[in-house]
Amino acid sequence: MLNNSTSLQPRENSIRHSLIRINRLTVGIVLLISLLALTTYNFLSYKKTLERNLAVQARIISTNSSAAILFNNREDAEETLSSLGTVPDIVTAVLYTKNGNIFAAYQKEKTTDGIPSLFFQEQGYQFGRNYLSLIQPVVIDTETIGTIYIKSGLKDLYFYLLAHLILIVVVIVVSILTAREFLSRLQKTITNPINDLVELMKTVSEGKNYSVNALLHGPSELQSLSHGFNEMLGQIQKRDMELNAHRQNLEEMVYRRTNELAQTNVQLREELTERQKAESALISTKAQLQHLLVLSPAVIYSCNPDDDFSFTFVSDNVKDQLGYEPEEFLEDPIFWRSNIHTENLDLILAGRNSLLNRGHHIHEYRFKHKDGTYLWVRDEMRLITNDKGHPFEIVGYWIDITEQKHAEEQITQRAFYDQLTGLPNRSLFVDRLRVSLESRKRNQDYLFAVLFIDVDRFKIVNDSLGHSFGDQLLVMIAQRLKKCVRTFDTVARFGGDEFAVLLDNIKGVAEIIPIIERIQNEMKLPCNLTRQEVFTSFSIGVALSDMSPYTQPEEILRDADIAMYYAKANGKACYVLFDASMHAQAVKVLQMETDLRTAIERHEFVLHYQPVVSMEDDRIIGFEALLRWVSPNGIVYPDEFISVAEETGLIVPIGKWVLYEACRQISEWQERFPQFQHLTISVNLSTKEFLQPTFIQLIENILQRTGLEARNLKLELTEKMIIENFEHAATVFQQLRALNVQVMIDDFGTGYSALNYMLYLPIDSLKIDRFFVRKAGANENVKEIVKTIITLAHALKMDVIVEGIETEEEMSLFKKMKSEYAQGFLFSKPLDNTSVEKLLEHYIPSVPVHNISFDTKQPAPAIEMENSSIKNLNL
């Protein structure tokens, strides 16, 4: 390489040629600079001369023409100017007056320039491409009397410059040629010793012979170079030997190291195989995990425990479960939170605190699926901490629990909601009521009301139109009720036809009255159901939370219920506000209920007997048994306790006792008083007794036990009882007829008077109510009705008993009408058993009963009471 380059380009790269080039360049640059400097100097100095000449000319002209200007003599001025014709360069000269007007002008023949106006010109020199001009004032003494403009061509200047240039160029050419000749000779003294050195070096490098030496000649620097070269050769020779030794050493080391490396390589290869095995195991584990993740219904995730909970991993199956790509969670830090149902967001924040405090948290919330529906998600997360206990990562999973939630909701729905109407049931209502009570405990001003609503005559609708119709009606009522109350009020169905409404957070009674009225107005509208148009009404009981210090929901419900009963008693379709007196009444009833229970056990009940007399001959043909309660507080009459007994069901055991006792007593008397072997006993029945499925057996049983003949037992029922339980009545009556027990219609004419039942049922007698007895004497119409009833009864082969006969007139009136039997104070008031026995002892059939005098234990006030409410006393 080195040899090649030196041999290929010896001339161009040789020191000699380099020196020549350098010299030429140097000389050229120096000369060029000199040329430029000289030319510039010449130009400037000649220009200066030109300017000076121009100034001199201008001065001469202005001095010579000053008088001409002053004395306004143009001819003279022009003559002066024309003297410029002898100056070759001057092209134009103009004199201007003080005002700037042209006074006189001179121009060289060939010039085509115009005479310039002074107006825009500045004083002094002006240098153009081919002219030099001067403008200066014409002054005499110190006064400026005009201006002179003088312009010179530059032809001479350029000629002079050209001549100089040519001269300098010639000098430069000559200088270069001379310098070249000299330099080429002088260089050899330097280049020759260098060339010798080069030759020597070639020899050394080709022959690797470091023992040769260079000759010392030429300039001193070259001599020292040659000397240094010789020393260097010596050094190289020494180093060469050292290097050889070192190389041998190195080669040995490399050999050793190569062997070691080969061994290590074998080891590494083994390690690599092991690692590959481990890696493939890891990959297969990862794949298995991946499979599991995809198969799992749970979405696994991890996130940072920072403020945003930004996700670092979300398993791929999130797409199957929630419809989103994992990236959507990873890229947008608020994506997860923004899809949580707003109602659950508080929960999320609370959950986060719990997680950070306890390290573990489970919560359930609604999450928006990509398709827009909300899913219930269970989110269980665990906080992973680093060695120092700082939160490091959160891992967790989401699982879709929508179905589970749905099932739970259904269970809740069943537990707390009425299946038919979808309204809350009693237990949910009570819960809500409890919440309201709690609110009231905290704030005494907090007021609420409970409405207890009963659908009037629902039972009739249900029985007559069918259960499914009844159900439809209830659903419609539920809808209407909900419509009437405010959104935060609770409407509940308690079962059957009972509804309750909780009017929460009200300001006072004034606020609830409109709501109640709205409910009632709503109910006045007909309910158009599938087949039928039905009108219903509500009886509403209202209890206000401030009526008494309620602590239990049941208490306020009970009071509302009581008020509702009052409403019912008031004639239905109305509402009653519960008040303290009702409560007192209720307490009284409750007390009575307790007392009634014990009354049976303590044998506090007694029977009184009112004689029944034959109209024909005033004979006693039997008695009506009347129940009395000899309580510790005195005698209590049935109108006070029968309703309670009916409600509580105590009527059944009481009624059983009455039947038994009456039958037993009559049977006893029949034996004691042989002349009264055919005495009859009338016993009033209550609905509940009558409806007992074992009623017939009971009668049979009693008759058997008391030994009373069945035909002597008369059972009294009201029309209402028969009509409301018509089917039952038909069966029972047939059975009674079979037993030979008599059936009597009590209070005939006061109730429904649906006479047709009389045609179908086996009834033995009618009892005409005392209402007709009172009126018949005075009112002809009533008399006619009574007459008709009696005629009807006779036509149907029924006997007629008239009760409440008090006067002889009444007696004779009904005698005339041919009624068979009579009861009343005219004959006898009800008597206790002792009095009856006395009466029977002293009885003379030909003497009317009321004329028989006998002692009575009965106190007078009791009779008075009985007298005033005689109708209700009948059992």
Add this chain to the structure above:
Amino acid sequence: MNFMYKRLLYFISLIFTLWVIFLLPQKAPAQELELEEYRIKAAFLYNFARFIEWPEKVFENNSSINLCILGEDPFNNNLDTIHKKPVRDRILTVRRVNTVQEVRNCQIIFISASEKNNLMHILNELKDLSIFTIGDTEGFAQHGVIINFYIEQDKVRFEINVNAAKHSKLQISSKLLKLARIIDVK
């Protein structure tokens, strides 16, 4: 029609008015020229002072150059412009005199045409004094007034009696001489 007629009448009257206005300044051309002439002559009087050199002794008593108008003053107020104007290191002052006895302190005397008949007497009185005499009456130069104005081709020119100047020991600049008609009589 009526409108067109009115416009025509208006146009004619405008033309007439303009014609009258154009005629007005042509009333006294001669008088106007004369005024211009003396304005120029006044300026010349001042400029003459710049090209004349008096012997030093003339200014022994005062420093200003006194320009005296002898006889009727034809300059009106044109001399006001040159009164108190500097000439080299002196000031030109204009004075009006009626008799030749009053002119001994003057350096320049303008001899009005009104003194035509008295000219010889005046010149005789001033004979040995270095006073620069000026006139504007034909023949004055020939009679010995140093500079005399004349009109040539509507331009104010002047003639110089070089002998009279030499006699008065006044030096007149060649620049001035170059512009003047030279009168060379004894």
